[in-house]
Amino acid sequence: TPARFTLDQAFTVGAVDPRLYGSFVEHLGRCVYDGLYEPGHPAADAEGLRQDVLALVRELGVTTVRYPGGNFVSGYRWEDGVGPREQRPVRLEPAWRSTETNAFGLAEFMDFCGKTGAEPMMAVNLGTRGVEEARQLLEYCNHPGGTELSDRRIAHGAKEPYGIRMWCLGNEMDGPWQIGHKTAAEYGRLAAETARAMKMIDPDLELVACGSSGSGMPTFASWEATVLEEAYEQVSHVSLHAYYEEVDGDRDSFLASAVDMEHFIESVVATCDHVRARLKAEKRINLSFDEWNVWYQRRFQAQTPPDWDVAPRLLEDSYSVTDAVVVGSLLIALLRHADRVTAASLAQLVNVIAPIMTEPGGPAWRQTTFFPFAQASAHGRGRVLRVEADSPTHTTAKFGQVELLHSTAVVDEETGAVTVFAVNRSQDQALPLEIDLRGVGARTLAEHSVLADADPDARNTLDEPERVAPHAATGTTVTDGVLRAELEPLSWNVIRLT
Ligand code: AHR
Numbered sequence: 001t002p003a004r005f006t007l008d009q010a011f012t013v014g015a016v017d018p019r020l021y022g023s024f025v026e027h028l029g030r031c032v033y034d035g036l037y038e039p040g041h042p043a044a045d046a047e048g049l050r051q052d053v054l055a056l057v058r059e060l061g062v063t064t065v066r067y068p069g070g071n072f073v074s075g076y077r078w079e080d081g082v083g084p085r086e087q088r089p090v091r092l093e094p095a096w097r098s099t100e101t102n103a104f105g106l107a108e109f110m111d112f113c114g115k116t117g118a119e120p121m122m123a124v125n126l127g128t129r130g131v132e133e134a135r136q137l138l139e140y141c142n143h144p145g146g147t148e149l150s151d152r153r154i155a156h157g158a159k160e161p162y163g164i165r166m167w168c169l170g171n172e173m174d175g176p177w178q179i180g181h182k183t184a185a186e187y188g189r190l191a192a193e194t195a196r197a198m199k200m201i202d203p204d205l206e207l208v209a210c211g212s213s214g215s216g217m218p219t220f221a222s223w224e225a226t227v228l229e230e231a232y233e234q235v236s237h238v239s240l241h242a243y244y245e246e247v248d249g250d251r252d253s254f255l256a257s258a259v260d261m262e263h264f265i266e267s268v269v270a271t272c273d274h275v276r277a278r279l280k281a282e283k284r285i286n287l288s289f290d291e292w293n294v295w296y297q298r299r300f301q302a303q304t305p306p307d308w309d310v311a312p313r314l315l316e317d318s319y320s321v322t323d324a325v326v327v328g329s330l331l332i333a334l335l336r337h338a339d340r341v342t343a344a345s346l347a348q349l350v351n352v353i354a355p356i357m358t359e360p361g362g363p364a365w366r367q368t369t370f371f372p373f374a375q376a377s378a379h380g381r382g383r384v385l386r387v388e389a390d391s392p393t394h395t396t397a398k399f400g401q402v403e404l405l406h407s408t409a410v411v412d413e414e415t416g417a418v419t420v421f422a423v424n425r426s427q428d429q430a431l432p433l434e435i436d437l438r439g440v441g442a443r444t445l446a447e448h449s450v451l452a453d454a455d456p457d458a459r460n461t462l463d464e465p466e467r468v469a470p471h472a473a474t475g476t477t478v479t480d481g482v483l484r485a486e487l488e489p490l491s492w493n494v495i496r497l498t
Pocket of ligand 1: 069071172291
């Protein structure tokens with residue numbers, strides 16, 4: 001039996017905030033050093049940024065970049081990364097047992113943002129530091145001039161203020177692994193006071209409070225409620241983090257990871273709205289899903305920790321076609337909640353659980369997960385249409401009965417073009433799909449692109465960097481206002497109608 005749904009422009013979820021297609025650069029492993037920044041590489045520009053990486057970041061369609069961490073930020077002194085490079089201190093970096101040279105810092109990051117067109121999303125250290133340092137960093141970045149800190153920025157070469165709008169108030173402060181880990185009450189107060197001080201300097205900032213570092217945390221949901229009770233008026237977003245991996249060969253459950261992600265989102269929305277009701281507040285808090293991806297965390301935990309090396313190879317997951325289909329499904333989950341998820345960051349961008357890989361002195365290439373992200377960012381702009389699918393199901397060990405089809409659709413309101421994103425979760429069965437287009441104007445098939453492979457473990461590597469790429473599907477038709485397609489087993493699909 002086919003999976004079916006009807007598209008109608010009258011029924012929408014909400015507008016897609018371009019910030020949904022954000023990513024994340026942390027001082028971790030080879031994300032920065034020997035990743036996007038490698039002075040001396042043949043493709044490096046005068047500032048040491050690899051132009052081959054910059055081109056791939058632009059192709060990926062990244063709209064925002066969260067920086068500089070991650071766990072890293074909770075022990076970071078931002079002053080170490082500004083000013084003349086030869087005067088910057090080398091320090092122990094305890095979060096990842098690495099040595100931080102500080103050769104890359106704020107100015108280099110802003111240069112990276114300028115060259116990729118990405119909006120910076122800056123995180124402040126609320127682990128070892130607090131209100132004062134956050135306030136100082138903001139003044140250094142955003143104040144036009146005439147004060148010691150803003151003049152220091154100018155003296156460092158940045159005449160114009162950076163104008164950074166979005167700020168994360170710490171990182172994963174609920175996690176016992178976090179430097180300066182806090183209880184919800186401690187963090188809620190600190191977040192509120194930091195936010196208040198920052199908004200005294202710039203009332204238009206958009207501030208993100210740390211939610212839980214995963215829905216499995218013992219304090220999940222009560223953490224969000226406590227933090228928001230303190231900081232509700234000061235923040236615009238609460239953060240969510242989630243990583244998925246295949247465990248013990250249970251691929252059906254892994255392919256259904258978005259079931260967990262959607263449940264997580266809905267739980268945080270409910271918690272935010274509960275606090276809204278309690279506080280009789282008018283505004284709603286939106287969600288910043290500012291760390292999400294497939295991450296083989298169990299493999300990472302089994303590795304010997306680094307021994308204070310500079311830019312060690314850490315978290316360098318190689319992604320298969322299966323992983324890319326899951327990433328596509330996670331993108332669908334975010335889009336299906338675009339009314340409340342108004343920012344998100346694929347963690348991370350280069351080398352570290354990343355869509356882009358590099359070799360020092362060598363090439364840069366696209367992992368399999370690059371493709372669903374790039375396609376969603378290119379075509380998933382506009383308004384999300386409600387998709388209420390009637391789909392065949394199967395049973396998974398982790399989530400019980402799960403629909404084989406996971407899908408969403410986005411209409412570009414200017415052109416009327418509609419893009420359907422769809423995943424077939426079945427590992428061995430093609431899934432016939434019928435879409436009734438009665439409520440949308442677009443009736444001409446422009447493209448049906450599919451990412452699937454006879455070998456679902458196929459991946460792109462240094463030796464074979466172009467082994468996997470999307471291909472055109474065959475047999476997709478539109479007749480009498482009905483689109484008919486066959487979704488290959490274990491596939492990510494982009495169907496564009498004009
Ligand atoms: O993205 C890798 C790490 O995952 C981040 O540093 C941390 O915030 C999360 O636990």
